[in-house]
Structures are given as C-alpha cells and as structure tokens.
Amino acid sequence: EPEVTQTPSHQVTQMGQEVILRCVPISNHLYFYWYRQILGQKVEFLVSFYNNEISEKSEIFDDQFSVERPDGSNFTLKIRSTKLEDSAMYFCASRLGVYNEQFFGPGTRLTVL
Amino acid sequence: QKEVEQNSGPLSVPEGAIASLNCTYSDRGSQSFFWYRQYSGKSPELIMFIYSNGDKEDGRFTAQLNKASQYVSLLIRDSQPSDSATYLCAANSNSGYALNFGKGTSLLVTP
Numbered sequence: 001e002p003e004v005t006q007t008p009s010h011q012v013t014q015m016g017q018e019v020i021l022r023c024v025p026i027s028n029h030l031y032f033y034w035y036r037q038i039l040g041q042k043v044e045f046l047v048s049f050y051n052n053e054i055s056e057k058s059e060i061f062d063d064q065f066s067v068e069r070p071d072g073s074n075f076t077l078k079i080r081s082t083k084l085e086d087s088a089m090y091f092c093a094s095r096l097g098v099y100n101e102q103f104f105g106p107g108t109r110l111t112v113l
Numbered sequence: 114q115k116e117v118e119q120n121s122g123p124l125s126v127p128e129g130a131i132a133s134l135n136c137t138y139s140d141r142g143s144q145s146f147f148w149y150r151q152y153s154g155k156s157p158e159l160i161m162f163i164y165s166n167g168d169k170e171d172g173r174f175t176a177q178l179n180k181a182s183q184y185v186s187l188l189i190r191d192s193q194p195s196d197s198a199t200y201l202c203a204a205n206s207n208s209g210y211a212l213n214f215g216k217g218t219s220l221l222v223t224p
Contacts, residue, residue: 031210033210033211033212035212041216042201042214042215042216042217043157043201043203043212043214044214045206045211045212045213045214048210048211050210055208055210056206056208056210056211058211089156091156091157098210099144099145099164099205101147101159101162102147102159102212103159104149104156104157104158104159105156106155106156107155107156
C-alpha cells in the first residue's frame with residue numbers, strides 16, 4: 001500500500017541553524033502539506049502546496065519557513081534559523097484531491113538545542 | 114479563529130463496549146470531517162471521513178455528522194484494548210486545503 005515517507009526520523013540541531021525536512025508524498029497525489037505537533041499539543045497546519053505553489057499557509061509559517069518540490073517526488077520544508085520553540089514533530093501529508101483524505105507520514109522529530 | 118473542540122478525556126470503556134467520541138466545530142464553511150487515531154509518538158492514522166449529514170459505517174466504526182448542530186461523532190463498537198489511543202477530529206478549512214484539528218480525546222479500553 002502506498003505511503004508517505006519522511007526523513008530523517010529525528011533531527012537534532014543548534015538554535016540558529018538551518019534544517020531541511022524531507023518528504024516523499026504518495027506518487028499520484030496532487031496536494032502536499034506540512035503540519036507540526038508540539039509535545040502534548042494539537043496538530044497544527046503549517047502550509048499546503050499544489051501545482052508547484054503555496055495554496056494556503058498559517059500564521060505559524062512565517063519568513064523563516066519555506067517549502068519546495070525540487071523534483072517529481074520530494075517535498076521539503078526548510079527552517080532557515082531554528083528557534084527553541086520550533087522543537088516539535090513535523091508531519092508531511094498528501095492527498096489526491098482537495099476534499100479527499102489526507103494521509104500522514106511517520107513524522108520527523110525536530111529537537112532544537 | 115476556526116476551532117474544533119473535543120473533550121480531552123480520558124474516556125475509559127471496558128473491552129467489548131461501545132466508545133462514543135464527540136467533536137464540535139465552529140467553521141460553518143467546513144465541508145468534510147475526518148477522524149484520525151494517534152498512538153503516542155506516532156503520526157495520525159486515518160480511520161474514516163464523512164461529508165454528508167447522517168451516519169457512515171466502516172466495520173466497527175460509525176461516524177455521525179450533524180451540520181445544523183456543527184457536531185461530529187465517532188462510535189467504536191466492540192472496543193478492544195488495541196483501540197486505546199488518542200482520537201483526533203479534524204475539519205477541512207473553508208478554503209478546502211487545510212485540516213483544523215481538535216486536541217484529541219484519549220480513549221482507554223480496559224480488559
């Protein structure tokens with residue numbers, strides 16, 4: 001069964017460093033997403049991406065964040081200068097159509113020291 | 114602020130019983146609603162979705178939607194200890210792109 005994959009599973013970084021989180025969405029899906037979940041809190045939407053551009057973003061997704069689909073399979077989230085409060089689980093998700101189910105990857109645990 | 118509200122629980126039910134999980138939402142523009150299960154430290158796993166008023170059944174799970182009351186529920190029949198997890202309710206945003214999640218209800222099924 002097709003699934004969303006994410007790498008790495010755990011990333012530890014120093015405050016102020018840049019990190020890139022990688023995702024491979026399900027191959028025929030057209031809509032791609034990043035969410036985050038701070039420990040003990042709810043899953044929060046960051047950004048959606050369709051047709052090679054951002055279709056919607058939340059207030060969390062400020063200038064420190066960017067997304068890219070560098071080729072036909074990968075979808076990346078970059079955080080330019082990490083802060084302590086960026087420590088969270090980051091989930092990538094994809095869906096076939098805008099009102100279809102979203103399927104989540106296993107997540108990347110980001111720890112900012 | 115578009116909110117999805119859930120009782121945090123924990124909701125404790127004995128094995129074999131029916132677990133009833135509830136969710137309300139504030140965005141009348143939401144069209145689709147999703148139930149996910151999340152085990153500790155893991156990603157959300159889709160259980161089912163619903164977009165029409167009424168009931169939708171899938172195996173031991175039944176989702177119920179009442180748009181007039183802005184209310185979604187999930188019934189789990191014949192609950193098993195492996196069903197013990199946090200259940201997340203999510204609603205499509207008005208734009209259709211994002212999912213707005215509730216904080217989740219913790220379910221504990223006791224043998």
